[in-house]
Amino acid sequence: MGKTNKNNLKNKLHEIIYEADTPAGKLFDIVLLIFILTSIALVMLESVSWIDDKYHDILYIGEWIVTILFSIEYIARIITVNKPKKYILSFYGIIDLLSTIPMYLSIFVVGSNALVALRALRLLRIFRVLKLARYLGASNHLSSAIKASRAKISVFLFAVLIASIIFGTLMYLVEGEEHGFSNIPKSVYWCIVTLTTVGFGDIAPQTPLGQLIATIIMIMGYGIIAVPTGIVSAEYTKNANKNDIDKDSKAEKIHLNSQTCQNCLSTKHKDEAEYCYNCGHNLHIE
Amino acid sequence: MGKTNKNNLKNKLHEIIYEADTPAGKLFDIVLLIFILTSIALVMLESVSWIDDKYHDILYIGEWIVTILFSIEYIARIITVNKPKKYILSFYGIIDLLSTIPMYLSIFVVGSNALVALRALRLLRIFRVLKLARYLGASNHLSSAIKASRAKISVFLFAVLIASIIFGTLMYLVEGEEHGFSNIPKSVYWCIVTLTTVGFGDIAPQTPLGQLIATIIMIMGYGIIAVPTGIVSAEYTKNANKNDIDKDSKAEKIHLNSQTCQNCLSTKHKDEAEYCYNCGHNLHIE
Amino acid sequence: MGKTNKNNLKNKLHEIIYEADTPAGKLFDIVLLIFILTSIALVMLESVSWIDDKYHDILYIGEWIVTILFSIEYIARIITVNKPKKYILSFYGIIDLLSTIPMYLSIFVVGSNALVALRALRLLRIFRVLKLARYLGASNHLSSAIKASRAKISVFLFAVLIASIIFGTLMYLVEGEEHGFSNIPKSVYWCIVTLTTVGFGDIAPQTPLGQLIATIIMIMGYGIIAVPTGIVSAEYTKNANKNDIDKDSKAEKIHLNSQTCQNCLSTKHKDEAEYCYNCGHNLHIE
Amino acid sequence: MGKTNKNNLKNKLHEIIYEADTPAGKLFDIVLLIFILTSIALVMLESVSWIDDKYHDILYIGEWIVTILFSIEYIARIITVNKPKKYILSFYGIIDLLSTIPMYLSIFVVGSNALVALRALRLLRIFRVLKLARYLGASNHLSSAIKASRAKISVFLFAVLIASIIFGTLMYLVEGEEHGFSNIPKSVYWCIVTLTTVGFGDIAPQTPLGQLIATIIMIMGYGIIAVPTGIVSAEYTKNANKNDIDKDSKAEKIHLNSQTCQNCLSTKHKDEAEYCYNCGHNLHIE
Numbered sequence A, B, C, D: 001m002g003k004t005n006k007n008n009l010k011n012k013l014h015e016i017i018y019e020a021d022t023p024a025g026k027l028f029d030i031v032l033l034i035f036i037l038t039s040i041a042l043v044m045l046e047s048v049s050w051i052d053d054k055y056h057d058i059l060y061i062g063e064w065i066v067t068i069l070f071s072i073e074y075i076a077r078i079i080t081v082n083k084p085k086k087y088i089l090s091f092y093g094i095i096d097l098l099s100t101i102p103m104y105l106s107i108f109v110v111g112s113n114a115l116v117a118l119r120a121l122r123l124l125r126i127f128r129v130l131k132l133a134r135y136l137g138a139s140n141h142l143s144s145a146i147k148a149s150r151a152k153i154s155v156f157l158f159a160v161l162i163a164s165i166i167f168g169t170l171m172y173l174v175e176g177e178e179h180g181f182s183n184i185p186k187s188v189y190w191c192i193v194t195l196t197t198v199g200f201g202d203i204a205p206q207t208p209l210g211q212l213i214a215t216i217i218m219i220m221g222y223g224i225i226a227v228p229t230g231i232v233s234a235e236y237t238k239n240a241n242k243n244d245i246d247k248d249s250k251a252e253k254i255h256l257n258s259q260t261c262q263n264c265l266s267t268k269h270k271d272e273a274e275y276c277y278n279c280g281h282n283l284h285i286e
Helices: A002-018 A023-047 A049-080 A084-089 A091-098 A101-111 A115-135 A140-175 A184-195 A208-224 A226-249 B002-018 B023-047 B049-080 B084-089 B091-098 B101-111 B115-135 B140-175 B184-195 B208-224 B226-249 C002-018 C023-047 C049-080 C084-089 C091-098 C101-111 C115-135 C140-175 C184-195 C208-224 C226-249 D002-018 D023-047 D049-080 D084-089 D091-098 D101-111 D115-135 D140-175 D184-195 D208-224 D226-249
Strands: none
Touching: A002 A023, A002 A049, A023 A049, A023 A115, A023 B140, A023 B184, A049 A084, A049 A091, A049 A101, A084 A091, A091 A101, A091 A115, A101 A115, A115 B140, A140 A184, A140 A208, A140 A226, A140 B208, A140 D023, A140 D115, A184 A208, A184 B208, A184 D023, A208 A226, A208 D140, A208 D184, A226 B226, A226 C226, A226 D226, B002 B023, B002 B049, B023 B049, B023 B115, B023 C140, B023 C184, B049 B084, B049 B091, B049 B101, B084 B091, B091 B101, B091 B115, B101 B115, B115 C140, B140 B184, B140 B208, B140 B226, B140 C208, B184 B208, B184 C208, B208 B226, B226 C226, C002 C023, C002 C049, C023 C049, C023 C115, C023 D140, C023 D184, C049 C084, C049 C091, C049 C101, C084 C091, C091 C101, C091 C115, C101 C115, C115 D140, C140 C184, C140 C208, C140 C226, C140 D208, C184 C208, C184 D208, C208 C226, C226 D226, D002 D023, D002 D049, D023 D049, D023 D115, D049 D084, D049 D091, D049 D101, D084 D091, D091 D101, D091 D115, D101 D115, D140 D184, D140 D208, D140 D226, D184 D208, D208 D226
């Protein structure tokens, strides 16, 4: 009986943490969202020296509150999942761990004088922002269009890189060290800054020949920005059209909910589903 | 009889102010347009110190003329509409009020020495530019394409923001305070400046590692600018296609005029319409 | 008989100058192209002080040679066309006149000390570059796509301008004169520099609040650059598709030549045409 | 028999060098890839003065190892191909030669004091990066979309250039030498920097009128960036659609392999091919 109670509690918790359909689950999501945003704000504000000087104690206490809450969340997630190892080694499992551990480690490092390492360690907390990825909501069209375009865009960016190396070397030769093009890697960097139309202006060609080559690079960059855009746009149109046809042919629309299988963590089960489509685990009773 | 006359006058005014089909209505629109543009020019010129020094009195008088005319327009709009409350609380109602009130308030504030508040107050007049929105003409295709893409572009921009926070923190760690990356918010700001290919150059990476990361950010920015473009482009193509099909199937084209219902402010009535399609109010007689 | 000879000569010249199908016509076009490019180069080089100091005489003589040749061309064009007035008042007629007149006028101005006016006058010669427009070749698809999109892009750019004025005023208020935002017109200028992702960096926000607003402007600019691209892209796709359908339905392809009617200057006559489709003038005999 | 052995060896080598289907061929490709990347890294690092000062000997030895290996590759390629002249004069033949020759020539130049020529000569090695083009993999869709758009984009860029010359001259007149617009070529350079939204900021307009013209240029640049994108996007969509139709109509899919004809260097033979489709040469036996 005690075990059943414990299981009930576990199921209840699982529902709250992993599902967003129940009021409790929604509340949990909103509270978590607020804590993540607060936590990111704390890390950012800490880096602003005058704010850190003035409110150091408040930031430090806030940081510990957030860390402890994230720790509780992490432990709760491990307990309520049937295959904790799978969760721990998953993308979100690692992010959730990284959200808490730097703060605990910082206690031990404080003793030593490895301040730089400490700073880097504490800044690891910024990766908490990835916890937000849970709320991004997979825009299926978009991600499939990007996935379909990935190979082509890679080829394209690779070609851009080759062009940058050649033009960068040319600019190094033409402009030389006295105008800021002090070595080839820096020239290539400048060339990418120009091709992508960012144009910082910290380095800029001074000689007429250098400016002529820069003009060619810019016109090239302006012309070729069309290529990745054209690819994604065409892939997206294709996907959208295909989807429209699919919608027409398939009369019934399957309703999917946000339930997560306790066993294998797979999502997007049908509303009427009793068992996980992926591992056959019973979704409703433990 | 007096009441009928008054109603006739009210109807006449309503026609002039809210409709653009009659000669009087067109004239009203053009005059209003000129006054709005003059008024924006006045606010702008006032901020240029040498112009303000030289022509302060002319600008001040001009400002009062415009304000009084806008006040008359505002009152006329309230009088001629059947449901004044609805107009007052509508977007354009608030803009029309904001176009007059700062000038009147500035008389009272002058007495005190709250100069900064006064400046801010006077600059509120710039929102008069939104009065121009009335003339923008709803390009239906466009706005529906943007509306359809909004959710996806938001997800995309949210992902860009997450990437900016992570890369910004990385740059803060790599470049540090001595190269202008003095705190994380500033680094994130720089990261967005770079990702969007704006590239002011007020802050620029100095270390080779920082420049390498900057290169990655720029190439990323160059590659992902394709995504929102692809989305809008595809949505727009889809809408345009759908519209073409609609046009073919519907043989008759319904002619809509610029008439506005005096009762509920809804527009786009058919030419032959006698009653408002929205509230049933008689469009021609009060 | 003398008149027939003269007419023959006139017809011959008309063919050489206005048509590109005969060998003589082609040669004329190439020679003219070379002279235009030379002339542009001369104007540009003249403005570089060290080149002007060294080779002033050569540039001056070259300039006169080009000017005299352009004058001959202009006169020949007037003589060989049937309706000289129409040519003189046409876009290319005005450009052709502007290509010669500044040089002749400069003789008279030299006497006086109106050096600035002279400089401006001489620089008018740069408009010779528009003579090149004759060779651009109307890419029909392209121009029709742009024409179809023009209204929508105008609305879009107008909306961008309204946003720039509001955000510019906001930045003027937040950053103020001490950070370069010395008046509203300048702030609006900065805002457009940022929105269009140009980002000169001569003015850049210094305060955290200013940088936050700048971030919003940049993200906005990054998101809305998609809009005009989407419009042109969709219009172009639509046009291209329509054209493909047109091509399939119309089996015969009409061959058009580069002949120009001597009477009304209309072009694109069919190969077998005897009379101008526009004015009925006989194309072959005068 | 000796000749057969030699031929066997030659065939074996041809397979390894020119084909990527066999394990030996794959290994050769990977090893070559590593050496190309190493070689590019060496050229780049050599240009960084502090690295060159410290590790000059290592870089120099590494450079010679790479050069000798590339020489062996070049000779092997000539030997194993049936028509060496065709290979030597092909794009990759010239690149392969350029990858080795600068290093050998540098020995002779060292004796003289033509240091600048030497530097330029040694930097020629950067063209080794083009050896990578072999691995780019022809993304057929992409290249055909670009090829189809080339003419239109050229017309477009030509129009951009004409606009840049006119606006550049205007800015030279308005801003003048004192604000960095020291001559027309430089003004045109600035105009292209602005139109392409690069915006270095090394030159920026200072006068109100100059800033107004700059605003027009930027808005123009922002509006017209849509044009090439629209073209490529539409062409790409068209190609993709055409391809989809082609795929449907052609039921069988022909499998092409990476084999290269020893006689005419043509690639993309069918798997079952015995003879080269281009020159009729037997693909399997010499």
